[in-house]
Amino acid sequence: MVSRVIPVDPFDLVIFGGTGDLARRKILPGLYRRFIAGQMPEDARVIGAARSELDDEGYRKDVRDALKEFVSKRALSEENIAAFLSRLHYVSIDAKGEGGWKKLAQTMRDDDDVVRAFYFSVAPSLFGDLAERLHLHKIAGANSRIVVEKPFGRDLESAKALNATLAEHFDETQIYRIDHYLGKETVQNLMAVRFGNVLFEPLWNAQYVDHIQITVAETVGVGGRGGYYDKSGAMRDMVQNHLMQLLCLIAMEPPSRFEPDAVRDEKLKVIRALEPVEPGDIVRGQYEGKGKTPSYHDDVEDGESRTESFIAMKLHVSNWRWAGTPFYVRTGKRLKARQSEIAVVFKDAPHSIFGEAAGRHRNILTIRLQPNEGMTLGVTIKEPGPGGMRLVDVPLDMSFADALGPEGDEIPEAYERLVMDVVRGNQTLFMRGDEVEAAWAWTDPIIEGWTKRDERPFAYEPGTAGPEESAMLLHREDRRWREIKE
Numbered sequence: 338m339v340s341r342v343i344p345v346d347p348f349d350l351v352i353f354g355g356t357g358d359l360a361r362r363k364i365l366p367g368l369y370r371r372f373i374a375g376q377m378p379e380d381a382r383v384i385g386a387a388r389s390e391l392d393d394e395g396y397r398k399d400v401r402d403a404l405k406e407f408v409s410k411r412a413l414s415e416e417n418i419a420a421f422l423s424r425l426h427y428v429s430i431d432a433k434g435e436g437g438w439k440k441l442a443q444t445m446r447d448d449d450d451v452v453r454a455f456y457f458s459v460a461p462s463l464f465g466d467l468a469e470r471l472h473l474h475k476i477a478g479a480n481s482r483i484v485v486e487k488p489f490g491r492d493l494e495s496a497k498a499l500n501a502t503l504a505e506h507f508d509e510t511q512i513y514r515i516d517h518y519l520g521k522e523t524v525q526n527l528m529a530v531r532f533g534n535v536l537f538e539p540l541w542n543a544q545y546v547d548h549i550q551i552t553v554a555e556t557v558g559v560g561g562r563g564g565y566y567d568k569s570g571a572m573r574d575m576v577q578n579h580l581m582q583l584l585c586l587i588a589m590e591p592p593s594r595f596e597p598d599a600v601r602d603e604k605l606k607v608i609r610a611l612e613p614v615e616p617g618d619i620v621r622g623q624y625e626g627k628g629k630t631p632s633y634h635d636d637v638e639d640g641e642s643r644t645e646s647f648i649a650m651k652l653h654v655s656n657w658r659w660a661g662t663p664f665y666v667r668t669g670k671r672l673k674a675r676q677s678e679i680a681v682v683f684k685d686a687p688h689s690i691f692g693e694a695a696g697r698h699r700n701i702l703t704i705r706l707q708p709n710e711g712m713t714l715g716v717t718i719k720e721p722g723p724g725g726m727r728l729v730d731v732p733l734d735m736s737f738a739d740a741l742g743p744e745g746d747e748i749p750e751a752y753e754r755l756v757m758d759v760v761r762g763n764q765t766l767f768m769r770g771d772e773v774e775a776a777w778a779w780t781d782p783i784i785e786g787w788t789k790r791d792e793r794p795f796a797y798e799p800g801t802a803g804p805e806e807s808a809m810l811l812h813r814e815d816r817r818w819r820e821i822k823e
Contacts, residue, residue, distance in 0.1 A: 345760045354458035355385025361403040367753030386430045396427035432463045453481040465502040484513045493777035500770040514768040518579045520751030523710045543662040550680040554672040563637035570644040575668040577780045597764040608775040612653040622647035622804035624671040625796040646670040649807035671799035673821045677706035
């Protein structure tokens with residue numbers, strides 16, 4: 338199956354932090370894949386900017402190494418690599434000083450038809466310096482766009498300050514706050530399934546949905562980024578942004594059009610409809626090492642840390658569509674398997690004609706974000722064979738790699754899709770400033786609450802589904818978490 342290529346305008350994309358880990362792992366390999374897909378115009382250019390003292394050839398060598406490490410071998414050819422690298426340039430730059438800025442200004446093309454995009458793949462503390470110097474040296478103008486990575490602050494106050502800093506030099510229509518979860522094929526297909534099929538939308542409410550589960554489980558610990566993580570924890574690192582965005586797409590009302598502000602207006606309504614969370618509906622945990630596996634305290638080098646590496650919560654959206662339907666979210670490090678999924682669990686049939694012996698059967702729509710992106714709808718059928726009416730649950734499965742044929746494993750990754758959306762000027766899959774602030778306004782009181790209560794997270798063993806206490810969030814209401822499968 339050959340995907341339809343949507344052309345983009347000529348562009349100059351500057352990657353601040355162009356030698357960093359994110360650029361090497363995600364941004365540049367993603368751009369290469371878009372290049373070989375024919376989606377980069379002939380005169381598109383990518384300009385790396387960082388402190389390292391490199392010239393164009395040195396940078397191209399570094400990017401060549403990154404491509405060979407992070408791009409599948411069958412997508413690599415010397416001809417394609419050489420052609421892609423010829424689009425790359427490099428400027429050594431001082432984000433807080435004046436070094437390199439004149440050279441960057443001279444490197445940019447003076448052509449109103451060329452989109453200027455600036456990817457801030459750096460610490461948020463540098464956003465203001467970069468924005469100020471882009472304008473001071475007249476590098477950014479009305480046709481320019483900036484991409485900023487999370488964290489978008491660490492609380493409401495800092496988020497407002499960050500938004501204000503960016504707003505000094507850029508209009509909201511020029512700011513692209515990137516959350517790579519929204520670039521996943523399955524996440525976008527969630528909107529297509531909901532709003533493109535009459536089958537689902539009439540059932541997408543409290544009358545028919547018993548509850549919804551959102552799980553983002555990771556097998557890795559926080560080693561290597563313990564300094565950052567211990568100041569953030571699972572709540573700030575994952576729930577306030579990634580899981581919040583998934584919840585919004587599940588719970589939002591149909592927008593009037595599939596356009597940036599129409600979609601983001603509906604997401605904002607969901608965040609503002611979230612109820613405060615009761616202490617009894619929150620379970621926090623820390624992994625406790627076993628054998629050679631380090632504990633959380635070892636990874637962050639703080640034996641007294643009370644930062645959570647796991648969190649599970651029961652949430653409620655106070656509106657007509659979802660009144661009475663709980664949303665259960667959980668995320669954690671060093672869990673049983675790497676798994677991200679959304680499960681919409683529908684209610685039991687109002688009356689079973691098959692009697693108690695048939696057992697309990699429910700329809701569950703499962704949206705898998707990773708691994709093996711796809712969707713599964715569980716339906717109940719008669720078990721084949723003689724012996725009476727025995728019921729069994731079977732999946733109607735759509736794995737994208739299977740459904741889309743031999744090229745299914747080359748579905749664009751999140752970053753490459755989102756970077757191309759920046760060039761197109763499409764903000765649909767990016768967060769707006771008021772969205773970010775509303776999310777922090779809901780998050781801050783929850784964090785302040787457990788801080789004042791001086792609560793210690795529950796310990797859990799690596800390789801499990803988290804602390805046993807999290808199961809009680811559902812067990813007490815005769816529900817169960819879906820299994821995290823290895």
